[in-house]
Amino acid sequence: MRFFTTLWFWAAVALTLPVGYVIAVALFLVTAPFDRHRRALHHFVTFWCHQYLRACWPLWRVSVEGRELLPKGPCVLIANHQSMADILALMGLRYPFKFVSKASLFAIPLFGWMMRRMHYVAVERGRVPSMQAMMERCEALLRAGEPVLIFPEGTYASGEQRIRFKRGAFKLAQLCQVPVVPVVVKGTSELVFEDGPMFAGRSHVRVTVMPPVPPPGPDDESGDELARTMERHYAEWLGQPFPR
Numbered sequence: 001m002r003f004f005t006t007l008w009f010w011a012a013v014a015l016t017l018p019v020g021y022v023i024a025v026a027l028f029l030v031t032a033p034f035d036r037h038r039r040a041l042h043h044f045v046t047f048w049c050h051q052y053l054r055a056c057w058p059l060w061r062v063s064v065e066g067r068e069l070l071p072k073g074p075c076v077l078i079a080n081h082q083s084m085a086d087i088l089a090l091m092g093l094r095y096p097f098k099f100v101s102k103a104s105l106f107a108i109p110l111f112g113w114m115m116r117r118m119h120y121v122a123v124e125r126g127r128v129p130s131m132q133a134m135m136e137r138c139e140a141l142l143r144a145g146e147p148v149l150i151f152p153e154g155t156y157a158s159g160e161q162r163i164r165f166k167r168g169a170f171k172l173a174q175l176c177q178v179p180v181v182p183v184v185v186k187g188t189s190e191l192v193f194e195d196g197p198m199f200a201g202r203s204h205v206r207v208t209v210m211p212p213v214p215p216p217g218p219d220d221e222s223g224d225e226l227a228r229t230m231e232r233h234y235a236e237w238l239g240q241p242f243p244r
Contacts, residue, residue: 001201046091066209082189170223179212
């Protein structure tokens, strides 16, 4: 079943993504003059992409809970990172976040162009200048009233593995004095391992928004204390060992 499911998924993407892309470009051209934050474009793209999990295969289930907890203003959303399916699942939040993504995705023809049009933020892991530019861009977005989504682990934490949280997300919340909103993603590592390409025949992906927490205070140097607290909470929520 795994082979047939995978074939069906990628065939569906290949056949429908060009249509979605054309619609997205048309929407961008129409709304760009008055929608400077590209919220209409983001809403369409996230709705379309989320359907690849929700409607592509009949034995896949996706549930999203806690949307009512999402703040009306700027915030830093954090989520655990397990596989390529995480962002498709998080798009089901129906929330106008700006997504921090690895720079290699921005190099994909057409796809990267659209990500830049939506003001998503690129980062090259391990490169200090890129990390600094990412922080500056995210700070500007937050101060402009836009929520930002960051995977604080920085890369996939597959299976029972947990990775220590980087401080960037918490430092941003501290700088801009906006809440941190934890989002727990479960089931994506069973659906597809890291970058795939093979997909499981059955899956239940669950996205749960947890109550927002206040930004780090002035005594929490670089957000370290809050990062450690969130690591413990995620270990508990996911039923996995605390990262060493």
